[in-house]
Amino acid sequence: MSSTQPVEYAVAVERYLAASHLSTGSLRVYRIALATWAWALADRSAPVGPDRRRARPPVLPLALLDHPDAAGRFRGAVARRAADADPRTLNRELSILRAAVTWWRTQGWIDTDPTTDLRPLPLPASGSGPLTPEDLRTLFAIRAPLREQTLWHLLHESHAPIETVLALDADDLDLIHRRTRPSAGADLRWQAGTARLLPLHLVGRTAGPLFLTDRRAPANTPAPDRCPHTGRARLSYRRAAELSTACTRHPDWTLRRLRTGTDSVRPAT
Missing domain, CATH: 1.10.150 (DNA polymerase; domain 1)
Structure with a gap:
């Protein structure tokens, strides 16, 4: 004790x-x-x-x-x-x-275990394939924050892995030609939905992570993961998934299921 x-x-x-x-x-x-x-x-x-x-x-x-x-x-x-x-x-x-x-x-600090009768919740059956067209229409009609809508559209239209999208910086984007610049490290292309949302999402930001947290970054955050304009940190996959689930209320509508169609992500040359 x-x-x-x-x-x-x-x-x-x-x-x-x-x-x-x-x-x-x-x-x-x-x-x-x-x-x-x-x-x-x-x-x-x-x-x-x-x-x-x-x-x-x-x-x-x-x-x-x-x-x-x-x-x-x-x-x-x-x-x-x-x-x-x-x-x-x-x-x-x-x-x-x-x-x-x-x-x-x-440690001998307490004597009983009040969690003994608590049972894990059953998990919903989770789909592994892409969302259906009807699911996508429902998803994009949700009154979600601009950041989440932009992320969903970019994932769907670029067919890119979520890790690749979250690693993008504002200056990796060629907004006019709807693609990433050669210096981005991967060749992503998108369509009209993303093209409409990206300028609104960036609101003049020209450097730093494309997708940001709501809070200022901790003092020990590496410079590449901190926005020089706002001081906020790069959005992590775990937090992006939490935010998406909170907006959709569909735990099986995972961010990875937005990556549909033929993979169009190629190393940048």
């Missing part, structure tokens, strides 16, 4: 993360997930969307995990979140909570 047993849940979270030897990106994911479960312990609904990352979770005693109501509060939180969360995301967050609870128990 640890001789420095933490009183607060948040302190126990940081102790667990410090002992986990996770990467910087994984630490962020784990911290957000464990902070979200604090709302369940307080018997309150967690904020959703971007607010979930910015909200300060309630300050709670770690001993609440041993309270007889803890398991029921977690079950209620899972039921509420299952209504609008991607099952894969929720299952990952359940796994993170279980791992933290197991570690806290091995």
Whole structure:
């Protein structure tokens, strides 16, 4: 048993993360997930969307995990979140909570496991082929942010892998000729839908990542992944997938299923 047993849940979270030897990106994911479960312990609904990352979770005693109501509060939180969360995301967050609870128990900080009865959500049958024309019409009619609409159109019309598209910079684009410049590293071409959206999406940006996060980049972000105009970071695949699922509410409409037709991505010469 640890001789420095933490009183607060948040302190126990940081102790667990410090002992986990996770990467910087994984630490962020784990911290957000464990902070979200604090709302369940307080018997309150967690904020959703971007607010979930910015909200300060309630300050709670770690001993609440041993309270007889803890398991029921977690079950209620899972039921509420299952209504609008991607099952894969929720299952990952359940796994993170279980791992933290197991570690806290091995430290002797708590005695019970309130996650014992929590079961992973069944995953929807996920298609592997391209979206149907009807699916695409529905997708492009969604009132989604300009960034997401631009990304969807570019993926569909260029047939490019998502990693290639997210690696593009603003100065890689030849907007007039609807293609990437020879210096881009890959030859991508697009059609009228993307051509209409790209100038609106860029709004005068001439350098830096084509697709950006909503927040300013952390101080240690490499210069190529930071926008010199806005200070925001390059959008990651994980975050792009989360944003797309939040807009579409179709977890099986993955970004990779937008890459239809014959592959037209060639090394630039």
